[in-house]
Amino acid sequence: MTSMNQSVDNQQFSNVQPIWKFCFLYIITFGIYQLPWAHKHWKFIKERENLKISAWFRSWFLPFFLYSLCQKVFALAEEQGYREKPSPFQITLFYWIFVVLSRLPDPLWLISLLSFVPLLSILKAINYYWEQKQQHLPKRTSFTGREIAWIVFGVIFWLLVIVGLLAPTEV
DSSP states (O other): OOTTTOOTTTOOSOSOOOHHHHHHHHHHTTTTTHHHHHHHHHHHHHHHHTOOOOHHHHHHTHHHHHHHHHHHHHHHHHHTTOOOOOOHHHHHHHHHHHHHHTTSOTTGGGGGGGGHHHHHHHHHHHHHHHHHHTTTSOOOOSOOHHHHHHHHHHHHHHHHHHHHHHSOOOO
């Protein structure tokens, strides 16, 4: 049973994810963390709405499914009284701009690491939803085992990138 759908008796922590934790995991993994993050949300939506979709497919191709994810998450949050009205179009557009910026030459492509910024609107909305639905559960502020594995992966990846940037180039 997934953590999103566990009964109240079995679930120890709320599904709320602190913004700082999302930002850190996103940056330390060069954005690869968006895959499990998006999968978690698509899987919840799939089960909640009984949809016949592939949560992993939609996660791997998040830029193409981001608009739809925005719409669904914002609708969930609005059901719980969420008052903000972010634009799924603007979020998707800004995200795509960062995707394009990843094609810049070294080291300018690092600007694309800010692609998490448009996703923060989605995180805020889904966090609001879970705050309303799971008020009785504490928020997890420490890292899970999986998140620690992502951090280790990210540190190794960053070290390889730094070595690559510092290595002398041959003409």
